[in-house]
Amino acid sequence: MLMSYWAPSPSNSRPHNGVGLLLRYSLHKHVQKIDPWKGRLLKLDLFFHQTKISIISIYIPPYHSIHYKECDAIFAQLNLWLDKARSNNYHVIILGDFNADELSHSHLSQHHLKILRSLSSQYFTDHQSYISSISDLSSTFYHQNGSSRLDYIWSSPGFPAPGLFSHVESYPKLNDNQFTDHCVLFTTFDFSSYFATLAKARLKQKSEKRTIFLYKNIKEDTWDIFSDEVNSRLELYLATHHPSIFSLSALSLDKLWHALKRSILGGAIESLPFQHVSNTHHHKYPPELTMLIAINKFLDRLLFKLTTSRISRPAQILQMINSLPIQLILLKSLLTDYTIPDYSTTPLPAFVKFLRSQKALVSAFLFTQFHQHRVDSIEYYTALRDEHFSMSLGSFISSALSVKHRSIILDRVLVVIDSKPTLLTEPSNIKQAAIKHFQSVVTPPLVQYSSIDEFPSRW
Numbered sequence: 001m002l003m004s005y006w007a008p009s010p011s012n013s014r015p016h017n018g019v020g021l022l023l024r025y026s027l028h029k030h031v032q033k034i035d036p037w038k039g040r041l042l043k044l045d046l047f048f049h050q051t052k053i054s055i056i057s058i059y060i061p062p063y064h065s066i067h068y069k070e071c072d073a074i075f076a077q078l079n080l081w082l083d084k085a086r087s088n089n090y091h092v093i094i095l096g097d098f099n100a101d102e103l104s105h106s107h108l109s110q111h112h113l114k115i116l117r118s119l120s121s122q123y124f125t126d127h128q129s130y131i132s133s134i135s136d137l138s139s140t141f142y143h144q145n146g147s148s149r150l151d152y153i154w155s156s157p158g159f160p161a162p163g164l165f166s167h168v169e170s171y172p173k174l175n176d177n178q179f180t181d182h183c184v185l186f187t188t189f190d191f192s193s194y195f196a197t198l199a200k201a202r203l204k205q206k207s208e209k210r211t212i213f214l215y216k217n218i219k220e221d222t223w224d225i226f227s228d229e230v231n232s233r234l235e236l237y238l239a240t241h242h243p244s245i246f247s248l249s250a251l252s253l254d255k256l257w258h259a260l261k262r263s264i265l266g267g268a269i270e271s272l273p274f275q276h277v278s279n280t281h282h283h284k285y286p287p288e289l290t291m292l293i294a295i296n297k298f299l300d301r302l303l304f305k306l307t308t309s310r311i312s313r314p315a316q317i318l319q320m321i322n323s324l325p326i327q328l329i330l331l332k333s334l335l336t337d338y339t340i341p342d343y344s345t346t347p348l349p350a351f352v353k354f355l356r357s358q359k360a361l362v363s364a365f366l367f368t369q370f371h372q373h374r375v376d377s378i379e380y381y382t383a384l385r386d387e388h389f390s391m392s393l394g395s396f397i398s399s400a401l402s403v404k405h406r407s408i409i410l411d412r413v414l415v416v417i418d419s420k421p422t423l424l425t426e427p428s429n430i431k432q433a434a435i436k437h438f439q440s441v442v443t444p445p446l447v448q449y450s451s452i453d454e455f456p457s458r459w
């Protein structure tokens with residue numbers, strides 16, 4: 001289901017002119033603010049968990065002296081929005097008909113290209129440029145004397161949803177009638193991590209559910225139906241999006257992975273049994289880590305009750321003080337080198353100082369245990385993923401469909417280069433540093449394949 005947004009022209013002589021945006025309903029739910037501007041600009045602000053995104057649709061009139069003032073006004077309004085986006089930590093997508101091509105319009109006034117060059121100077125990513133570097137099919141407008149690329153999709157530096165790939169499709173038709181003289185430019189972004197990550201307040205207030213697939217006790221014929229469904233969807237994708245290509249192996253890795261994910265998910269929904277469950281998820285830690293978390297919370301509560309200005313129940317405080325020796329014995333069972341120190345509950349300042357020293361010790365130990373748990377989990381699930389890929393088709397698909405993605409956005413990274421601390425702020429440098437770091441943390445697959453032909457026969 002799609003939701004439409006429209007910014008019509010204020011001119012009575014051009015009632016059908018304007019700019020618009022179509023959003024899937026899954027994105028529409030995140031729209032917080034709509035800003036139209038004189039039928040030339042339309043901005044939607046979307047709020048995700050800890051992330052804000054502005055999508056701006058734009059139309060710039062063709063090159064002509066009568067449009068100079070209007071183009072300057074559009075440029076000023078766009079810059080105003082971009083300045084606000086930067087100051088409020090918004091990420092930005094800008095898309096639309098710019099009526100400008102740096103190659104075919106290079107002989108025209110520099111005034112005509114200033115918006116394109118301004119976005120380039122601000123390190124926005126021109127997703128269509130990737131098509132231009134590998135293909136001649138990047139033009140979006142064809143005329144008697146040749147062709148131009150007038151339509152663009154830009155994203156701001158460090159945009160959180162990666163742009164997987166872009167392509168241009170020929171003139172679309174509506175009810176068998178051509179309704180535009182431009183080709184259509186597509187860029188596929190991966191927003192999966194933002195749909196999977198929900199704010200805690202939303203989880204509490206919204207009774208939303210997610211879909212899980214029930215793989216236990218599935219019969220062989222159901223798996224055959226699923227396999228046929230995935231194959232037919234892959235063939236349909238190839239015939240629809242790349243009719244001149246006869247083999248999936250000819251696609252780029254990004255396009256192939258995107259097609260495979262869509263086909264597996266669509267095939268699973270169509271042919272496998274599923275169930276809707278609550279979005280609320282409680283992570284289960286090992287018993288030792290759970291016990292350490294409980295000790296840490298106990299010390300937190302006791303310190304709060306002893307130091308707060310709020311009125312506390314003396315009986316409750318006394319009960320917690322009497323429970324303190326048990327908590328310290330549990331701590332000793334977890335930390336073998338720990339010796340329970342002597343302490344007195346009076347005077348109160350000395351007792352509070354003692355509790356804070358124990359709290360600092362538990363917090364430091366908890367930090368190291370959390371780190372070790374993450375490392376152990378990465379190693380365990382990496383090995384399990386490889387085992388499922390080779391031995392258990394159902395388990396591999398289950399993990400691929402059900403996994404929740406989590407991500408953070410890095411705008412500054414401190415690294416050590418040649419024994420000197422160096423602060424990285426350039427997005428490309430940060431990306432390379434992150435790749436280098438995680439390559440040393442996440443182990444490669446135990447079984448490596450150099451091509452698709454070497455996959456297990458079930459694939």
